[in-house]
Structures are given as structure tokens and as C-alpha cells.
Amino acid sequence: MPGPTMEAEELPVEPQSLKKLSFKSLKRSLDLFSPLHAQFPPPDPHSKNIRMSHKLNVEYGGIKSTTTPVSAHANSGAPTQTQQASAPSNSLALPGPESSRERQKGPAQTDLVVVPSMQPKGPSDGSFAGKSTTIIPAHGSSDRNLSTSALMERIPSRWPRPVWHPPWKNYRVISGHLGWVRSIAFDPSNNWFCTGSADRTIKIWDVGTGRLKLTLTGHIEQIRGLAVSNKHTYMFSAGDDKQVKCWDLEQNKVIRSYHGHLSGVYCLALHPTIDVLLTGGRDSVCRVWDIRSKMQIHALSGHDNTVCSVFTRPTDPQVVTGSHDTTIKFWDLRYGKTMATLTHHKKSVRAMAQHPTENCFASASADNIKKFNLPRGEFLHNMLSQQKTIINAMAVNEDGVMATGGE
Numbered sequence: 001m002p003g004p005t006m007e008a009e010e011l012p013v014e015p016q017s018l019k020k021l022s023f024k025s026l027k028r029s030l031d032l033f034s035p036l037h038a039q040f041p042p043p044d045p046h047s048k049n050i051r052m053s054h055k056l057n058v059e060y061g062g063i064k065s066t067t068t069p070v071s072a073h074a075n076s077g078a079p080t081q082t083q084q085a086s087a088p089s090n091s092l093a094l095p096g097p098e099s100s101r102e103r104q105k106g107p108a109q110t111d112l113v114v115v116p117s118m119q120p121k122g123p124s125d126g127s128f129a130g131k132s133t134t135i136i137p138a139h140g141s142s143d144r145n146l147s148t149s150a151l152m153e154r155i156p157s158r159w160p161r162p163v164w165h166p167p168w169k170n171y172r173v174i175s176g177h178l179g180w181v182r183s184i185a186f187d188p189s190n191n192w193f194c195t196g197s198a199d200r201t202i203k204i205w206d207v208g209t210g211r212l213k214l215t216l217t218g219h220i221e222q223i224r225g226l227a228v229s230n231k232h233t234y235m236f237s238a239g240d241d242k243q244v245k246c247w248d249l250e251q252n253k254v255i256r257s258y259h260g261h262l263s264g265v266y267c268l269a270l271h272p273t274i275d276v277l278l279t280g281g282r283d284s285v286c287r288v289w290d291i292r293s294k295m296q297i298h299a300l301s302g303h304d305n306t307v308c309s310v311f312t313r314p315t316d317p318q319v320v321t322g323s324h325d326t327t328i329k330f331w332d333l334r335y336g337k338t339m340a341t342l343t344h345h346k347k348s349v350r351a352m353a354q355h356p357t358e359n360c361f362a363s364a365s366a367d368n369i370k371k372f373n374l375p376r377g378e379f380l381h382n383m384l385s386q387q388k389t390i391i392n393a394m395a396v397n398e399d400g401v402m403a404t405g406g407e
Helices: 018-033 045-077 081-086 100-105
Strands: 092-094 112-118 131-137 181-186 192-197 201-206 212-217 223-228 234-239 244-248 253-258 265-270 276-281 285-290 296-301 307-312 319-323 328-332 337-342 349-354 360-365 369-373 379-382 391-396 402-406
Touching: 192 223, 192 234, 201 223, 234 265, 234 276, 276 307, 276 319, 285 307, 285 319, 319 349, 360 391
Parallel strands: 181 223, 223 265, 265 307, 307 349, 349 391
Antiparallel strands: 092 112, 112 131, 181 192, 192 201, 201 212, 223 234, 234 244, 244 253, 265 276, 276 285, 285 296, 307 319, 319 328, 328 337, 349 360, 360 369, 369 379, 391 402
């Protein structure tokens, strides 16, 4: 058999004008990039009316028989329109099918009104028997979607109305550091406060005037934690140089150093009743120190990442730590073991604050601020307003007002 010939007959190509080719390209572009591409067509009003009527028959078919006697009773002994307008009403109007033609043709309406009416007193019952739901025809309803949720009783909000507090105003800006201010602590007498900065210095300021009183140097890296003792004239500092120092404020010099951390120290706290210092850092360990002897009492290990927040309590759990591993741990200070682990956060727990009067605390993370109960650690609730930043510091005053600071 002879093979296919190379000279195949070519089909004639119809010459097309430039305008026709442009329209074809435009149509192809509209088919690809049109916002209406792959969308449903607009709804048909007649089909919508049929569907709504079917829903009415299915959901309210069992109670439609009550509309006739109620309407007859309303027509026989109903008060005047002025009395109905003046009387208080708790009725809830439910619209029927959106058919303006049917409304114009006849007086029959498929709208419903749910009226919570009270049952009359009986001869032997001295109180109301309860609420009943009465279905009567309504006139002049709005164009809303019919839903069974409108028949449900609204549950009152369980959130208490917050107590109004006067707004805070910034009345002074204090400058003097050459780097980021990473930590701050107040004197228990509220006469002065100290700040630690990335410029490796600690500055002590007067609260009333805002003037600089003293500058302390000794760290070789930025200072991330400060604490002032309420029983001694001591101030404690911790920084990225792995050092924890005890300052004597009468001599204004370092009298003790606590060595043991393998990396930078991010947080520290003083026990309220005993002479114990707690520090946490990048080595994922919270270390417990004896202030006087400089000895390490416990190394609370269990976190998988940096321990960046810690606070103490006089009763169990005496130590609470938050970490970058998204967990919060309760520790038994007597045995140095974990009492409980909270895994509610999804991001790093960078800050915690204990309420000064209530047995609860709040923890801050990039996902939310959560409130927990003490001493068992039950989750209470999230804060309603989220701060869309990474929160690094927080504090709660005695009025229950919480302040947070983020990047």
C-alpha cells in the first residue's frame, strides 16, 4: 500500500478581520478572569417564594391550627388600636414569603408573631403558670430571613459589665538610657524605681520628680530582669551575660553573684515570704537560689524552650513559670518537681501577672491573653479584646485593671 503522501491537502483558513480577533480575545479573557466566573446565577423570586412556603409548612404545620381561634378571639374581644399601641408588647415578628403580589391580592398573611403571654391565675394556684408561645398573624413585616433561632429565648450575657475607671494619661516621659529599656521594678515604698536597659546600665529614678538619682554599671550585656526586696536593702538584676547579681543599695555595689545559668537569664522573681530568688533563662531551666549563701537549691527542669516569665506565691503552687514552649508549669518548691502543666496557649508565653487580691493570674501570648484560677490552674476565660502584637510585659493593679505592653 502506498504510504501517506507528504502533500496533504490543507484546509482553507477563513480570513478574519482584526476586529473579530480582538472580540474573540476579549471574550476568552472575560471567561477566564471575570468575577462572575463559576458563580451561581441570581435567585429567582418565584422559586424563593415556593421554597419559603414549603419551609413554613414543614416547620410550623403542627401549630397552624392555633392561628384561627386566636384570630377569632382577637376579633371578638380585641381592644382598640390606640390601646394596642399604648400597651407594652414583647412580640417578635417573623416575615413570611417575599411576595408583594400576594399581599396586594388578598388580606391573608403567612407572617407570624411570637407573643410571650402569661397564663391566667387559677383558683388554687397563686402564681403564674408560666410563659406560653402564641402564634397570631402579623401585618407589615420586614424583609428578613425566617429562622427558628428567632423562636429561641435569648440567654443573658454572662459577662459582667466592667466598672468604669478614669482614663490614664501620659504626664511624663523620662529619657536617659542609650538602648532599649528591657526591665523595670519599683521600690516597695514607692519612692523610686529602677530600669535596666540594653546599654548595660541600671538607672534609679525618683518617682515624684522623674530625676535620675543613680546609675549602676557591672553587667556586660543587656539587662532583662530586675527585682527589689521588700525585706532587705537589696536589688537583684539578671542579663544576657548569664549573670545574676545582688546589689546592696546602701553601698551601691555588687555584694553577691549567682553562677549556674548556661545562657542568658530572661526573668527573675523574689519569694514573698522566704529568702529565695528564682531565675529563668534560655537554658530552659528555672533555678532557685538561696539569697544569703548563694547556693542553688533546685534546678526546675522540664521546659523544652526558654523560660521567659516567672512569679511566686506564699502557698502552693509557690512557683509558676511560662516558657517559649507554649506551656505554663506549676512547681512544688519543697521537692523541685512539677505539679501541673497548662497547655492552653498556642504561642510562646512571654508574660504573666498575678492578681494582687484574687486567687488567679493572667498569661499573655501572641494568640491571646488567658485567665487561670489558682491553685489548681483551671482555665477561666480569654480576654475579649485581643492585642494584635507580641506582648512582652503585663501588670495588674488592685482595682483589677490590667496593662499590657507589646512590640
